[in-house]
Amino acid sequence: MDAPFAPDDAEAERMRLERPASEVCWxxxxxxxxxxxxxxxxxxxxxxxxxxxxxxxxxGPGAGRTVFEVGVGSGALLLQMAADGWSVGGCDVHPYAVAxxxxxxxxxxxxxxxxxxxxxxxxxxxxxxxxxxxxNTPYLPPVSVDEAxxxxxxxxxxxxxVPEGAGHALLERLATLPERRNRIAMVVLREDAALRxxxxxxxxxxxxxxEGRLAFDDGERVVVVALTKAWPYxxxxxxxxxxxxxxxxxxxxxxxxxxxxxxxxxxxxxxxxASWVSSGGDLTAxxxxxxxxxxxxxxxxxxxxxxxxxxxxxxDLGLVDEEAVLLKWPNDVLIDGKGLGKxxxxxxxxxxxxxxxxxxxxxxxxxTEGPEAxxxxxxxxxxxxxxxxxxxxxTVRLCARLTALHSGRGRERLGNEALAxxxxxxxxxGMTDKEGTPLSPTALDEEGxxxxxGRDAPLHxxxxxxxxxxx
Numbered sequence: 346m347d348a349p350f351a352p353d354d355a356e357a358e359r360m361r362l363e364r365p366a367s368e369v370c371w372x373x374x375x376x377x378x379x380x381x382x383x384x385x386x387x388x389x390x391x392x393x394x395x396x397x398x399x400x401x402x403x404x405g406p407g408a409g410r411t412v413f414e415v416g417v418g419s420g421a422l423l424l425q426m427a428a429d430g431w432s433v434g435g436c437d438v439h440p441y442a443v444a445x446x447x448x449x450x451x452x453x454x455x456x457x458x459x460x461x462x463x464x465x466x467x468x469x470x471x472x473x474x475x476x477x478x479x480x481n482t483p484y485l486p487p488v489s490v491d492e493a494x495x496x497x498x499x500x501x502x503x504x505x506x507v508p509e510g511a512g513h514a515l516l517e518r519l520a521t522l523p524e525r526r527n528r529i530a531m532v533v534l535r536e537d538a539a540l541r542x543x544x545x546x547x548x549x550x551x552x553x554x555x556e557g558r559l560a561f562d563d564g565e566r567v568v569v570v571a572l573t574k575a576w577p578y579x580x581x582x583x584x585x586x587x588x589x590x591x592x593x594x595x596x597x598x599x600x601x602x603x604x605x606x607x608x609x610x611x612x613x614x615x616x617x618x619a620s621w622v623s624s625g626g627d628l629t630a631x632x633x634x635x636x637x638x639x640x641x642x643x644x645x646x647x648x649x650x651x652x653x654x655x656x657x658x659x660x661d662l663g664l665v666d667e668e669a670v671l672l673k674w675p676n677d678v679l680i681d682g683k684g685l686g687k688x689x690x691x692x693x694x695x696x697x698x699x700x701x702x703x704x705x706x707x708x709x710x711x712x713t714e715g716p717e718a719x720x721x722x723x724x725x726x727x728x729x730x731x732x733x734x735x736x737x738x739x740t741v742r743l744c745a746r747l748t749a750l751h752s753g754r755g756r757e758r759l760g761n762e763a764l765a766x767x768x769x770x771x772x773x774x775g776m777t778d779k780e781g782t783p784l785s786p787t788a789l790d791e792e793g794x795x796x797x798x799g800r801d802a803p804l805h806x807x808x809x810x811x812x813x814x815x816x
């Protein structure tokens with residue numbers, strides 16, 4: 346611990362350690378009942394333990410995979426994982442937690458290696474073979490000498506010992522590990538800390554996706570996030586000039602995540618037959634989002650994922666405030682600088698050959714000086730932003746948003762976020778039908794269509810709507 350402790354604290358800690366162990370019956374995420382012996386001052390299974398335990402179900406059985414837990418506590422989570430076929434190991438700064446976990450796993454016939462120490466003390470070999478790294482981080486603020494506090498060992502399980510945050514320390518360690526296909530880290534931390542962690546992860550090339558939330562009675566909110574490397578085997582290319590990056594990605598051998606960025610695009614396209622005017626220094630890039638057999642994600646959900654990923658990247662890089670970004674349904678990105686203007690937009694296209702379909706998404710963002718309006722549409726720009734930096738951040742957030750679409754829970758969360766964004770733009774810009782009747786979005790359907798109040802059929806085509814406060 347990095348917190349100050351006086352001699353009286355050490356004496357009180359000694360007395361705490363003389364208390365008897367607690368016998369705890371814990372039901373894991375599959376409803377299996379386990380009897381645990383929890384020594385004094387060791388962190389027992391609590392609501393945040395259950396939150397992480399349920400999030401782990403999405404990973405399926407171990408099937409020979411290896412998990413390493415930082416801060417094993419009572420050993421409850423490693424027991425669940427071992428029972429599901431994972432090879433398990435971990436560490437803890439508390440020697441009683443180390444002993445309890447070793448004994449618990451051994452009593453149920455599982456082999457494990459549990460080390461005494463924290464993340465900063467671990468050798469590289471402890472983590473490099475792990476397919477999954479867990480950490481129910483001590484997410485309370487560090488104690489100070491002026492605050493009431495527990496003993497050093499109990500505080501170690503509750504108070505974050507890392508000045509920049511435990512999640513950031515884990516990111517530092519992940520960057521030092523050798524590449525391992527499909528490695529994932531799952532971390533519990535405060536919700537406000539998760540936003541800071543996502544920004545850090547984006548800049549380092551890691552997807553950060555919230556997999557579950559928990560609100561305590563006192564208003565404290567914690568989340569479990571998954572960290573994965575964004576498209577680790579994709580290739581990214583830069584060309585000086587090309588006609589259309591979308592058209593180029595439909596050629597040759599490509600795989601999901603591959604991208605192409607052009608310093609200048611001469612034949613950029615928008616919706617229908619509209620052209621997209623760009624200058625050298627603007628961001629013009631495309632990504633392969635699907636390449637293979639059907640089925641693929643619905644076009645409307647892909648569109649929503651791309652819009653949200655753009656907003657994510659802008660926020661993670663600190664380029665705009667959240668209130669300044671507006672996602673105009675279905676594919677435009679607006680920002681409010683000196684006035685509301687269009688920063689850019691997406692064009693999503695697909696080509697099918699037999700049972701094989703490739704989906705490509707292209708984006709243009711204004712990063713340079715230009716006319717105040719194009720074809721009557723106000724234009725916004727992010728002067729001084731680097732196209733290369735934005736391209737890298739967008740690659741990460743696109744991967745995160747599209748990965749979320751592979752689960753029902755992820756599609757639901759993305760749909761709710763997209764709906765909130767489209768509701769905001771509908772209210773700000775005055776969304777109406779062609780007759781001028783106001784339209785109020787109520788949901789995104791399973792295909793990504795925009796459901797509106799009072800209408801049976803969802804909207805899929807922008808030509809069906811008009812905007813009172815937008816050209």
